[in-house]
Amino acid sequence: MTYGMLSEGELIVSGYRVRVKGLEGGFKLYTRLPLNEDKILASVMVGEGTDLSLVPVEPSTGNLQGVVECVYVKLETPIVIGKEAKVDVRITVPVDYAIAAMGPEGDFNVIDAFSDTESTPKLALYGTPTSGYICRFHNSSSKEPFKPGLAEALLRINNYSGRIATVSRAVIPLSLMEIYYKPGTWQANVGIITMNLESEKAAEIIVGGMPPTADFEKSPEIVTEKHLISVQKLGYLTFKAAGFKMLWGY
């Protein structure tokens, strides 16, 4: 089982049984069940003119929906960067799974979304309880083997802080994340994440990059609130930025 179009039958996806059954009149019945139980967790009837696809989405599904605003990537090995230097680091970012009903013109409707059952998703607070962000926590190691439930990304760090800096984490807002996947594989990618270190404490995160190769397709976005992009508040102060500002250290 891989990302891409779902055909009729039963498949195992991240600890769940996913069933697609053809019905009369061109309808398809989608159901999701646990591995060892017959309890239906999701069931949707899909009409003609749509294809069902399994795609990677932002890691904020299930009981994390509406709670998680960012992904907090903790680098297992902190990186020391010299003044005015640039460093490229491979990181991994957690992703959830979604079943999308895709129309012929690229329009879509996410009919079900769920997270990887093989590991418990953890959360972290970046910043203060008053002005911070609730993030999906992820430990990223450059030696970590790639596995389903993760997307790769290239973290490009530019040190404009005017001093040697140590980077141990990157916070990526979900509203900026664009996820790409390669149909027929488990490969998912978030493109290039640029991190401009501006001072001892602050860094700007700019997300946006092309997929690594042309055979990657863009996943539907389930987090559409864009308020984090342009304006951030720290107490009574409001910041306007092109990307997302990490204001409580990197």
Next chain:
Amino acid sequence: MGLSSEIMAYLSRFLSELGLSASTIRSVLVAVSIFVFFLALALFLGRYVRIRASVKFSREAALILGRVTSALIVFAGFALALHSLGFNISSLLLAGGFLAVALGFAAQTVVSNLLSGVFLYIDRPFTIGDPVMIGNNTGIVEDVTIFSTRLRTFDGRLLRISNNEVFNSTIVNMMATKARRIEYRFLLPHNSDAKKAISIVKDILEKHPLILADPGPQVFINESNLDGIIMTIWAWSPSKSFFPVWTELFSTIREELIKAGIQLAVPQRIITIRGPESAGAPGPEEETLKTREKQGVHS
């Protein structure tokens, strides 16, 4: 002679009997029309301003702006209607000014509530929909008007609290922060394996998806008394999921500790009865209170 002419003649006879001329009636009709027109305009523009303002400002501010707009238009309509009846508006405004001062003195509470409403808007301790505790009242903020704040209590009652009282009370906003700390205190017997208990609780907290990894949970023994040792648990959770996590975790931890053979201490009372043979005793009976329920300690 048509029917309409007959009606008109009847009406003019009726009005002259009442001592009113046709021109007076016309003026009254014009004044009423002006007022009704401004009333409709106030409703329309008030709504328009509220909708437009809600894009830029908070819901409460938009509501207040809409209401102020409506009130100003209604006042203008009233003044114009009176003007059309031949009243002097400037003297009306002057009289209005004196009246306002007089009313201000007479209605200090109203003014105080109004000003408190303005200060509450500037201070913004809560917004509509926030769960709050104002003084001894707890509930969800339903509406903030210029004079009062309405709270829907968790048992479904609607409370109206004057803005003056709100402004002078301690306000606890339970959703103003992104994360909140859950705290439990478990009472364990003195002979219990504290390290094992801590390890079990840490394991439960680490596996829970809605307990934050950073700041991470803390489990420690920080108190010992006659009843046993107290295991304190601190764990952070997103404010949005605080209540369900808080209620769920307590049972889970309790059940897992019992399952692992760790008994929870039970508050005890030992009564020692001394007979008459114990000479020199302070009394025939002596009660020793060994324990008491301590607030917040679960057993």
